[in-house]
Amino acid sequence: MKVGGVHYRSIWRDADSGEVRIIDQRWLPHEFKVVTLSSLDDFAVAIRDMWVRGAPLIGATAAYGMAEAIARDPSDANFEHSSKVLNATRPTAVNLAWALERCRAALMPLRPEDRADAAWALAHEVFEEDIDINRRIGEHGLALIRDIAARKPAGEPVRLLTHCNAGWLATVDWGTATSPMYHAHEAGIPIHVWVDETRPRNQGALTSWELGVHGIPHTYVVDNAGGHLMQRGMVDLVITGTDRTTAHGDVCNKIGTYLKALAAHDNGVPFYVALPSPTIDWSLGDGVAEIPIEERPEREVTHVLGMSEGRICDVQVTPEGTPGGNPAFDVTPNRLVTGLITERGVCEASAEGLTGLFPEKVA
Ligand code: MRU
Numbered sequence: 001m002k003v004g005g006v007h008y009r010s011i012w013r014d015a016d017s018g019e020v021r022i023i024d025q026r027w028l029p030h031e032f033k034v035v036t037l038s039s040l041d042d043f044a045v046a047i048r049d050m051w052v053r054g055a056p057l058i059g060a061t062a063a064y065g066m067a068e069a070i071a072r073d074p075s076d077a078n079f080e081h082s083s084k085v086l087n088a089t090r091p092t093a094v095n096l097a098w099a100l101e102r103c104r105a106a107l108m109p110l111r112p113e114d115r116a117d118a119a120w121a122l123a124h125e126v127f128e129e130d131i132d133i134n135r136r137i138g139e140h141g142l143a144l145i146r147d148i149a150a151r152k153p154a155g156e157p158v159r160l161l162t163h164c165n166a167g168w169l170a171t172v173d174w175g176t177a178t179s180p181m182y183h184a185h186e187a188g189i190p191i192h193v194w195v196d197e198t199r200p201r202n203q204g205a206l207t208s209w210e211l212g213v214h215g216i217p218h219t220y221v222v223d224n225a226g227g228h229l230m231q232r233g234m235v236d237l238v239i240t241g242t243d244r245t246t247a248h249g250d251v252c253n254k255i256g257t258y259l260k261a262l263a264a265h266d267n268g269v270p271f272y273v274a275l276p277s278p279t280i281d282w283s284l285g286d287g288v289a290e291i292p293i294e295e296r297p298e299r300e301v302t303h304v305l306g307m308s309e310g311r312i313c314d315v316q317v318t319p320e321g322t323p324g325g326n327p328a329f330d331v332t333p334n335r336l337v338t339g340l341i342t343e344r345g346v347c348e349a350s351a352e353g354l355t356g357l358f359p360e361k362v363a
Contacts, residue, residue, distance in 0.1 A: 001168045001173060001174070001182070001210070001213070001214065002213070002214075003032060003213060006083075007099040008023065008167050008283070009054065009059055009127070009131075009172050009173050010022065010023050010025075010052065010054075010057050010168065010170075010171065010172055010173070011060055011064065011121070011127070012127070012174060012226050013064065013124070013127075014251075015122070018036060019036045019037075020036065020037045020038075020064045020068060021034050021035065021036050021037075021361075022035060022037060022045075022046060022051060022061070023033070023052075023169065024046075024051045024307070025050065025134075025206065026049070026050065026051055026052060027168055027312060028169070028205070028206055028209055029114060029206060029208065030124070030204045030207035030306075030307045030312050031312065032159065034247045034280075034346050034355070035051070037064070037065070038273050039068065040065060040068065040069040040082050040086075043061060043062070043068060043069075043086065044063030044065070044085050044088075044089050044101060044270055045060055045222060046061060046088055047062065047065075047086070047089040047096070048088055048089040048090060048124065050051070050247060052075075052171065052203070053165075053169075053170060053203075054093075054165065054167075054170020054171060055093035055094070055095040055170070055241070055242070055244070055276075055299055056095055056130050056133075056170065056171040056172065056241060056276055056278065056279070057169070057170055057171055058089075058090060058093045058095055058096050058124070058136070058140075059093070059095030059096055059098055059099040059126065059128055060099070060126050060127055060171075060172050060279060062079070062086045062095075062096050062099040062100055062103075062155070063099045063103060063122060063127075064088065064101070064106075064121040064123045064225065065082070065086050065126075066079075066082055066083065066099075066100065066103045066119055066123070066157055066359075067116070067119035067120045067123045067205055067217055068083070068121070069082035069114055070107065070115050070116055071116040071119065071120070072121040073170075074113065074115040074116055075087075075114040076108070076112070079103075079104075079107065079223065080086060080246065080356070081175030081217050082262040083100050083103070083104065086100060088296060089102055091292040091293075091294050092243045092291065092293060092328065092329045093243040093244060093253060093279070094243070094244040094278075094279060094280075094281045094293045095126070095278050095279055096130060097242075098278045098279075099256050099278075101128045102122065102126070103119065103122060103280070105121070105173065106111075106122050106155075107119055107278060108117060115194050117157055118307050125158055127172050127180065128221060130171055130172040130173070130276070130278075131171075131172050131173045131174065131213055132343075133276045133277070134168075134171050134172075134173060134174035134175060134176055134179050134343075134344040135173075135179065135345040136319075136344075137174075137176055137179050137180070137274050137275075137276065137341050137342065137343055138174055138179030138182060138183040138282055140180075140341050140342070140345055140346050141179060141180025141183065141185060141190075141272070141274060141341045141346075142180050142183040142184055142187060142268075143190065143237065143346075144161075144235075144237065144272065144297045144341070145158050145161050145180055145181075145184040145189055145237065146182065146184070146187070146189060148236050148237060149184075149189045150214075151153045153215055153306075155190060156194075156234050157188070157191050157192040157217065157228060158169075158184070158189065158190070158237065159191075159192050159193075159194065159235050159236045159237075160181060160191060160192070160193045160232060160235070160236065160237075160238070161192070161193070161194040161196070161229065161230075161235045161237075161238045161260070162178070162193060162194070162195060162196065162238070162239055162240055163196040163198060163223075163226075163238075163240045163254060163256055163260050164196070164197070164198045164203045164204065164205075164207070164211070164240065164241065164253065164254035164255070164256075164257070165203035165204065165207045166207075166239075166240060166241025166242075166274060167206065167207050167211075168182075168209040168210060169206050169210060170206075170241065171276075174242075175274075176241045176272075176276055176341075176354075177239040177240055177241045177276070178207070178210065178211070178273045178336065179274065180239060180258070180274070180341065181211070181216060181239075184214050184215040186216065191216065191217070192217045192218065193211055193216060193217070193218040194205075194218070194219055194220065194221050194225070194226070194229055194235060195207045195208050195211070195218050195220045195221065196221060196222075196223050196225075196235075196256065196260070196288075197220060197222055197223055197330070198223065198228060198254055198256065199219065199256075199295075199301075200300040200301045200304075200326060201221055201300055201305075203254065204329075207219045222343075223259075225257050226259070226260050227251075227259070227261055227263035227267075228328035229270045230238045230264060230266075230267040231267055232312060234269075235264075235269050236259075236269070236270075236335060237270050237272065238260055238264050238269060238270065238271045238272065239272045239273070239274055239355070240253050240257050240260065240272075240273055240274070240351075241253055241254075241273070241361075242273050242274070242275055242279050243279065243329055244279060244281050244284075244287075244291050245273070245275055245279055245280050245281065245287075245340070246280075246281055246284040246285055246286065246287045246290070247280065247284060247285060247351055247354060247355075247361075248282070248285045248286070248287070248334055248350065248351050249334035249337060249348070249349030249350045249351065249354060250282075250285075250287025250288065250291075250331055250333050250334050250349075251267070251275075251287065251331065251332045251334070251337055251349065252287055252291045252293075252329050252330070252331045252332075253273070253329060253330070253332065254328070254329060255329055255330050255332075256274060256330065257330060257332055258330040258331065258332045258336075261332040261334065261336040261337065264336070264338075265336050268339075270273075270339070271332075271336060271338050272339050272340070272341055272346075273337055273339075273340050273341065273349070274307070274341045275340045275342050276342070276343060277339060277342060277343060277344075277358060280354065280358070282361050284345075287331040287332075287333070288331045288333065291329075291331055292330065293327050293329050293330070294327075294328040294329060295326060295327055295328070296326040296328045297326065298323060298324030298325070299324070301318075301325065301334065302316060302318040302322060302324040303316050303317065304317055304330060323328040330342065334349040337349035338343075339353075340353065340354070342357055342358075344357040344358070345357055
């Protein structure tokens with residue numbers, strides 16, 4: 001998407017130097033910084049410390065990280081080492097394991113001397129595929145927004161709510177939950193987005209930044225506001241992203257998503273999840289029991305990062321020594337999900353719904 005008139009992706013390989021560049025999201029929305037990742041360690045730190053984040057972007061970064069590592073040393077031993085290092089960075093988004101598995105299947109059968117070129121080509125393939133998947137999610141999600149708009153008086157905005165950042169920053173481009181919003185905006189359908197702040201890391205500020213840059217009306221609200229807004233009839237549609245969705249349609253996403261789904265259910269508000277197929281973990285059924293939930297540092301909870309007098313700094317919000325608990329994701333059971341917006345269309349959040357769209361996955 002465009003920033004200051006220039007079309008950026010959240011990760012890319014520079015055509016001249018061959019270097020991999022990312023937007024370093026630690027400083028957004030306050031500062032827009034591009035950095036180069038040039039070693040396996042750089043890629044691992046960038047994922048672990050959330051310079052890049054969001055399930056699809058984590059997958060794409062892992063694919064480029066493997067290419068960088070294999071270009072230096074294409075041996076079996078280095079493949080195994082690099083894959084292990086990257087796999088250990090973050091546990092919840094299944095796109096990471098998906099990308100590493102895809103590298104294994106494509107590269108390990110090759111002779112070591114043929115692996116580097118194939119690894120760069122594969123990373124580029126993952127990059128291009130992600131853009132295409134998200135564009136198609138946007139087209140399918142647009143139909144939902146269009147339907148709601150058609151039932152409203154002309155000119156009245158469709159009021160959406162989203163949690164975390166499942167925007168273009170969390171993918172290579174378009175975003176998942178935001179893609180239908182960008183498509184609706186481009187189609188001239190008036191929308192307004194309630195953006196949950198998403199403590200502790202405030203990824204909602206990234207979503208606000210994205211939407212602001214694109215001129216989409218939005219309001220940043222505290223995480224606890226969603227239930228109230230839905231109760232007052234101020235939300236027409238919730239769309240969130242997902243980090244891992246089970247074969248039964250249970251959805252794991254940023255902490256707090258489950259509470260939004262409960263509130264939506266209680267108030268009859270449709271709750272949709274934008275789901276690129278690489279985010280489906282076909283090996284899992286019961287998400288609550290089986291999906292690993294990342295525990296992040298307590299400092300993210302006891303402190304808040306922000307901008308003060310032109311400087312980015314973090315301030316403590318708790319008494320000295322208060323322990324902070326930081327589960328980063330939660331699971332929304334399929335019964336609370338109205339539908340899944342995939343690149344192949346919208347389906348019910350169930351085994352039948354998913355296999356109907358992805359019949360090749362039926363064992
Ligand atoms: O911890 P994060 O910022 O990586 O979590 C991101 C999310 O939870 C997103 O909603 C999810 O990855 C979907 S991104 C298209």
